[in-house]
Amino acid sequence: MNRTVSNSTSASRKAASKIAGALGLAVVLSLALALGVAAIARADVPDTRFCTADSDLVASPGGGFPYVVSLRDGANAPVANSTVVLDFTTAPGVSLCSDQDADADRRILMLTNGAGIATFYVKAGGATAGYVTIGTAIDVIRHAHFVTTDFDGNMTVDATDRTTLAGLVGGAGPAGDLDKNGVVNATDQALFEAHFGNNCTTTGAVPMTWGRVKSLFR
Ligand SMILES: [Ca+2]
Ligand SMILES: [Ca+2]
Ligand SMILES: [Ca+2]
Numbered sequence: 386m387n388r389t390v391s392n393s394t395s396a397s398r399k400a401a402s403k404i405a406g407a408l409g410l411a412v413v414l415s416l417a418l419a420l421g422v423a424a425i426a427r428a429d430v431p432d433t434r435f436c437t438a439d440s441d442l443v444a445s446p447g448g449g450f451p452y453v454v455s456l457r458d459g460a461n462a463p464v465a466n467s468t469v470v471l472d473f474t475t476a477p478g479v480s481l482c483s484d485q486d487a488d489a490d491r492r493i494l495m496l497t498n499g500a501g502i503a504t505f506y507v508k509a510g511g512a513t514a515g516y517v518t519i520g521t522a523i524d525v526i527r528h529a530h531f532v533t534t535d536f537d538g539n540m541t542v543d544a545t546d547r548t549t550l551a552g553l554v555g556g557a558g559p560a561g562d563l564d565k566n567g568v569v570n571a572t573d574q575a576l577f578e579a580h581f582g583n584n585c586t587t588t589g590a591v592p593m594t595w596g597r598v599k600s601l602f603r
Contacts, residue, residue: 431467431521432459438519438526441559442471445534446482446542447583448506450563454519454526456501463501470494471505472518476531479517480538482508482585508585510535512560530559534580541584542577550577 435457443450452471456464473479473491485493485508495503509531516528534542536549553561553569561569563576 429464430458431456431464431524433521433524433526435459435461436521436526438529439565440527440529441532441562441565442507442517442529443532443563443565444507444509445580445583446508446510446540446585447580447587448508449580450506452505452507454503456497456503456521465497465499465501467497468494468522469497469503470520470522471507472520475518475528476513476515478513478515478538479509479511479531480540482540484508484585509533510540511538512536532559532562534563534577534583542580542582547577547581550574
């Protein structure tokens with residue numbers, strides 16, 4: 386009887402030892418797998434901790450205002466040829482020109498260049514209480530205020546919009562602050578005039594230097 390018990394105990398110990406060994410191996414394998422995944426994640430996959438995008442997205446029905454998104458990986462190196470998504474589903478009230486959103490899903494996509502940069506010239510108008518969601522194909526980078534020359538969203542930069550902008554002068558934006566410097570003033574009005582009359586079929590205005598803008602409206 387004692388002998389049987391002793392054998393049984395020994396067998397239990399052996400089994401326990403085997404289980405412990407298997408568990409140890411599983412932990413080691415899990416760690417190795419996790420480290421491997423981490424190593425893969427660092428290279429050429431955008432890491433939102435290092436990606437940048439401006440807090441204000443300025444648009445105009447004719448385009449012309451650059452919005453720059455930079456994708457970088459976990460080692461803070463640029464990620465080329467990777468998708469950037471401007472998602473307007475979180476900004477109800479904004480109208481996009483159909484040539485920029487042919488599938489009408491309220492998302493504009495672009496691939497980054499060799500420097501990891503995607504520069505959008507968003508053609509849109511209207512006003513929203515929401516935000517534009519800026520992201521990679523997977524992650525959210527940030528939410529951005531929507532700013533436009535076309536306040537009433539009739540997709541033409543017109544006299545009605547001019548009156549609205551005049552009413553915003555002296556404020557801090559973001560509405561009306563077309564150069565994103567934190568104040569709505571004559572410089573923004575000059576930028577507005579540079580886009581006056583533009584609509585969705587207008588070729589986007591070439592971004593101008595401030596010197597050029599000033600010389601035009603001197
Ligand atoms: Ca789309
Ligand atoms: Ca308008
Ligand atoms: Ca301004």
